[in-house]
Amino acid sequence: MTGRKFKFHAGILVLLLALFVSSISSTYGYWLGPAPFTGAVTNSLAIGDWFFARQYSTGFEGYTNTTYGTYTNQNIDGKLWDFSQVITATDSADSYFGTRGLRFRNTSYIQSKDSYYGLESISFYFGDVRGGFFNIGTSGFNVQISNDGSSWTTIYSANASTSFPLISINVENIISGGYTLGNGAVVDMESDLYIRINFTGAGLFQDRLVNMDNLTIDYRSVVNS
Numbered sequence: 297m298t299g300r301k302f303k304f305h306a307g308i309l310v311l312l313l314a315l316f317v318s319s320i321s322s323t324y325g326y327w328l329g330p331a332p333f334t335g336a337v338t339n340s341l342a343i344g345d346w347f348f349a350r351q352y353s354t355g356f357e358g359y360t361n362t363t364y365g366t367y368t369n370q371n372i373d374g375k376l377w378d379f380s381q382v383i384t385a386t387d388s389a390d391s392y393f394g395t396r397g398l399r400f401r402n403t404s405y406i407q408s409k410d411s412y413y414g415l416e417s418i419s420f421y422f423g424d425v426r427g428g429f430f431n432i433g434t435s436g437f438n439v440q441i442s443n444d445g446s447s448w449t450t451i452y453s454a455n456a457s458t459s460f461p462l463i464s465i466n467v468e469n470i471i472s473g474g475y476t477l478g479n480g481a482v483v484d485m486e487s488d489l490y491i492r493i494n495f496t497g498a499g500l501f502q503d504r505l506v507n508m509d510n511l512t513i514d515y516r517s518v519v520n521s
């Protein structure tokens with residue numbers, strides 16, 4: 297009889313303890329749960345802080361075109377590009393990594409058919425400029441962005457080197473506060489942007505050539521897929 301009574305009381309005690317613990321944990325959950333989610337996260341989403349990092353990278357190992365011309369919708373490692381007066385570079389006179397790179401001739405360009413959201417940076421090797429009687433010629437090249445794929449605005453301009461340096465452009469620094477393009481559109485880190493790299497070289501009596509390889513584009517996605 298005494299034993300049963302003890303068991304009964306112990307059962308009540310366990311039940312009361314369980315209720316006490318569950319009431320504590322539910323109070324705890326209520327207190328901590330809703331508080332950080334009101335305002336803070338909504339505001340963070342509204343200003344576009346939530347994103348996933350993306351990177352496109354190519355060494356142009358799959359581009360084997362050897363004839364100068366204008367070629368649209370070239371699939372370069374999963375992204376589409378238009379190439380004009382740009383062929384594969386495999387000569388001993390060319391500079392490249394791996395088995396091949398790109399060779400630009402005179403007025404020439406590559407431009408993206410795909411847009412890149414939240415464009416953070418663009419980097420690539422560019423140089424070994426040459427050609428022209430007594431190596432006399434111009435060497436200008438530009439990196440441009442666009443919100444429509446047809447109207448281009450220069451964000452970086454330089455003369456190509458006779459060596460083969462890495463060119464690196466922090467696009468986020470340029471556009472994050474709002475950047476007005478040549479067509480009047482204001483773009484920022486929530487814009488979809490197209491990319492163009494053009495060479496404006498001209499050689500005296502001869503073609504002016506320059507090489508490019510290892511293009512990397514860092515951008516963003518709002519969905520993790």
Ligand SMILES: [Ca+2]
Pocket residue numbers: 355356357392393394395396397509510
């Ligand atoms: Ca390469």
